[in-house]
Amino acid sequence: MVSSFSIKSNIFNIIILKFLMSIPVIAILGRPNVGKSTLFNRIAGSRFSIVSDIPGTTRDWISLNIESEDNKFILIDTGGIDENPQEELSNEVSEVTKQVLRESDGIILVVDSKEGLNVLDFYAAQLARTSNKPCVLAINKVDNPNRLLGISEFYQLGLKNVVTLSAYHGNGVSDVIDQISKQLPIFNEKTEKSDSINVAIVGKPNVGKSSLFNSIIGEDRSIVNPIAGTTRDSIDTEVIFKNKKINFIDTAGLRRRGSIEPGIEKYSVIRSVKAISRCDISLLVTDITEKISSQDSHIAGMIKDAGKGCIVIANKWDLNEKLSLIQGDVSNITMDKLKFLNGSPIIFTSNVTKIGINTIFDKILEVYEEYNRTIPDNKIWDNIIDTISKHPPPSKGRSKIIIKNAFQKSTKPPTFEIKFQNGKLLHFTYKRYLENGLRKKFGLNGVPIKLDIK
Template identity: 35%
Template sequence: MDAENLPVVVIAGRPNVGKSTLFNRLIGRRQAIVSDMPGVTRDRKEGEALMRGRRVRVIDTAGLEEAAPDTLFGRMRSSSETAVEIADLVLFCVDARAGITPADAHFANWLRRQGRPVLLLANKAEGKAGTDAALEAFSLGLGTPLALSAEHGEGIGDLMGEIVDRLPQAPRAKSRDEDEERPAGPLRLAIIGRPNAGKSTLLNTLIGEERMITGPEAGLTRDAIAVDLHDEHGEIRLVDTAGIRKRARVDEALERMSVSASIEALKMAEVVVLTIDATLGVHEQDLQLARLIEREGRACVIALNKWDAVENRSATRQAIADRLEISLAQMRGIPVVTFSALTGAGVNKLLPAVRKVYEVWNARVTTGELNRWFEEALEKHQPPLVDGRRLKLRYMTQVKSRPPTFVLFGTRAELLPDAYKRYLINGLRETFHLPGVPIRLQMRGTKNPYADK
């Protein structure tokens, strides 16, 4: 497809909200100059990005500002408005740390009048505090904000998935034997783990050739290497990564870059296979990687490699299961597959487990089913008192999948204690069969109009 015929995604927003940083992230290279000084971007910059197998034309625009048409800032705004007119999707960025400004509200109203599809992005939303601040962007009336950090690469994989889902379907010629439409792109699968866990051997076994150099020495793989694999269900984009050691033990610049590439591959994946040397059991570093996978919202399969070398398999499996239950409660029910990558025994169980957890990661629950369960959950266990008053929780809705994400509405819902959130998340996981994937539960309070009277 020619570049001019590609779907157009335009990044818009007021100055210094991180548009150019996001642009660089999406196209995969530092093309746009990035600075803390507002107004660095003046002309539109264009680049091509590959998102879930689709080529997309991305346009970075100057910051939207109120200014007279004959001034420099007025011409910059006019250029940005022209880009919006040709957009198939507008990414409207706000700064989660700064909160919603009058300029954000003004240009959100302007965007609504343009009749273009808009995806609201709350950038600079690092960590839990940033995610909570991002919810303020609900007030703009542009739908559910997607929290991300372009600078740190957090949420970029989710953003690319949302972009592709909202773009017009790409025309594609069907083969004579094909009745069903294929997915927009291959399933993105990353293989991560500590050094010498057998990641490269596993990739070689899966694709049936010696694609990766392997050996007894730890750290042979230094970069994230991607290969394509086809099974009976479709295409998988496999990425083998360098082993990740504890941060304190990573000294050389080359290894630091390798680890950085591995973590970036994890963030861009949809499913992550966490490969563990079963003869050594679950190490604290393995748990740290699992927690990183959970924080990034990826689906995960635990792969216990070198299973043929384990002497007491029953005791080893039970010990690992107990460790995961205690230390990874936030991903309860995570699938565990045992095999030997070297001999190939049991490797055939891995991709079916990957496909299954991928389906769970994409699961959606209807609002009706969700609120029938929610009412029963409230009856069984009433919300606690906060400052002597009971919280009034009203209803819940699922705002997205990948991973399953729910928003709970109610008076002072943002004050809900963590213990009650865990109760609700565990109930969601059990009732709607969501084992082993991260579940996001966001709170949105409703303001009492008489509170300040």
């Protein structure tokens, strides 16, 4: 069995590299000691492959990306229903668990056949029913045939899809996953509007994402129509600018001010993952009144590793009268903290004075052009040869590393295949050197460069 706590956070970006798509989120819900964590660990340790953990994991919730031949989803083990029944009766359920359910696409409600029904089971079932999400009632600890005789009482919870299992022994676990998977919505990133530039507005809470979105669509522009997003919690708005369709993916307005505890903000990462997966370009919104935080860096890393274009928005510039900041200094400090966004433009904006709002549209078109840019093979070859001649790769004993070919294999983002003799011996720092050479020559500002070294 694989402990969910053993998945280290230094695998953070693997979720983006392999699973940053619009994939469903399944939450495991239930009162304490019914076997939620055992079921979670059994799923993770059986026929499924643990890919990575979700950034922001705490003792309140554990989440993993799960993959099998038939299923791909994010699994969340919630811990939000309080063990104190009286406290739970007064609060019904913690905001943490409620937020997880809002972000989820399906629910597995776990109950204990050994102990029977509990008042908290009814509260959990009510949450599941009122969420209007697909739900499977997993009656756990059915370790012998005699336990089957008493499961009829659980039908009082009013849930139709019922599966019996023993998470400890592994019996019935596959049935639970199969049952919930059949009910999940179909997610397909290919359903995005191919004739539009898809732009996601992302960033940590309280940096002004929602106000920025309103400023963007509130200008005198041709708003085509609101579109129900591919993901459950986003609203898309298509804007025409210079005869180009720009589809803004807004998740910023989902947070209800005052209703969410500070600790709950870790769940905004799920929205960010979904939004980034759908976009061509991300607007990473930061607050000039605050230092660049680890959360800013995490989101920036998600954007880069997802292979998306990025424009950094230094927001709340209207507050600079009190701060007396210099734009050049802010730009240098920001990019020093977000080094992996090499070449990304920075726009200073204010949702109050509307400064910089128009600039965003022009910059989106510029970055998208780079994102979709094709460079002639002969120019790529010349650049790689020139870069290597200035600093040849070190040999490994008798094994010399010799360039054989170089060309661009795809766009969105620009991806280059470079073939070497003994290319596997190249150190990652030399790959970065080659990338910097391409960027210095061709610009490609605001977009990641991907190298496929053969």
